Amino acid sequence: MSSTQRGRGSSSSAAADVDPSEPSVARPRTPSKRSKKASTSGGKDPVEETLRSPPKRARARGEAGNPKVVTPASELTTSVAGGKKRGGRSPRSPRRSLDLSSVREDEGDSTDIDESKSTAEGAGKVTGKTKLPFGRNVKQIEIPRNVSRVYKIVHSQTGSVGGNGHGGAIYGELTTGSMQKMTNLMMKHTNLDKTSRFIDVGCGLGKPNLHVAQYPGVEFSYGIELYHTRWMLGMSNLQQVMVAAMSDFENGKDKGDEAIGHRLYFAHGDITEATHFDPFTHVYMFDIGFPPTLFHQLAEMFNNSQSEYLICYHGPKLMIEDYGFNIELIVQTPTSMHGSSEVHTGYIYRRSETAAEAKSCKTKKLGVLCDPLFAKAYEMCQSGLKNVHDHTNAIVESNWGVSSRRRTRSVTKRQIEHGGKKTE
Secondary structure, eight states: OOHHHHHTSOHHHHHHHOOTTSOTTSSOOOOOHHHHHHHHHHOOOHHHHHHHSOOHHHHHHHHHHSOSSOOGGGGGOOOOTTSOOOTTOOOSSOOOOOOGGGOOOOGGGOTTSOOSOOOOSSOOEEOOEEEOGGGOEEEOOOEEHHHHHHHHHHHHHHTTTOOOOTTSSOOOOBOHHHHHHHHHHHHHHHOOSTTOEEEEETOTTOHHHHHHHHTTOOSEEEEEESSHHHHHHHHHHHHHHHHHHHHHHHTTOOSSTTOOOOOEEEEESOGGGOSOOTTOSEEEOOOTTOOHHHHHHHHHHHHTSOOOEEEESSOHIIIIIITOOOEEEEEEEEEEBTTSOOEEEEEEEEEOSOOOGGGSOOOEETTEEOOHHHHHHHHHHTSOHHHHHHHHHHHHHHHTTOOOOOOOTTOSSOOEEETTEEEO
């Protein structure tokens, strides 16, 4: 077919062979029927309309071969409808791309997003940036230097995931970033600071206690664990942290943003042996898997205490309506777990009703209301680094390698721990 014959083809073939980079009126020609129809109806330039709209055949191939929404990677390249270039010429109709400006980040794993900045002064922090999918940069949560240092010690002892739990391979452990996010929220909404007293019910390896003892550096960080193996792993972590803190003290390095806090105590026992949560201002528990009977006991303890805040991982319906905690929700946030893709929402509550005077704690220690179960530990943590260090070493040495049956909640007599020895 001659060039003249090719030039007189149908409107669809003419449109398919036109190069958009050339002027739209390269040579005069007779408008097609479709162009005439368009010109009579809308008054548009027939040549411009032909170049702008792809032919029916090309549109049919495009609709059949290309999805309407494509991955953002196609922003960088364009292709002819149907995925085939002709003669190396410029593509005519670029594919649609997603507009990322309106796409929200995945809130199920938000531990890399700096949701709330702490207000403590002079705390050195490890920070950085992480790259989200499709090239977006988000600032990571800032981890204080002494917290990072303690976690390195813990991970060298027991790993990041944890393990050797009673009846199972591992127990759940929050990521460092998730625990820092919870700590930041507690500082912002519950005034967690150096005067606060913090308890972790079911402390396991002791990471939450170790964390808040460093930042913000609470007055008293107490953990209690029912299972002997888990408690000993936590004590092993605490012993190594105390060794590092003692070394810093002896070498004059116990100041600055890497100084290790030492006001920590881990107990092997049953939390229901106490009747109140006093003297603690903040009651924390990773309560996934707690039995309902325990929740009812904890609710009674909390309601009869002066403790102001409760931090846990169950929502208001269960905690308030089903278990009867006198609390109201302040804030909630998603958290991530080490070693799995699980996401658990952390809830921070405040007390909604004052404890009844008749049922409140009557005993005091160091000038504050204190349940007898926690009195010795509270006094120990106020006595200085050396006493805490020596006590921790004595407990570990007396229990290391001891195969002890786990504590149960069916005991009829209370047992209070005294220097690693238990008395009736």
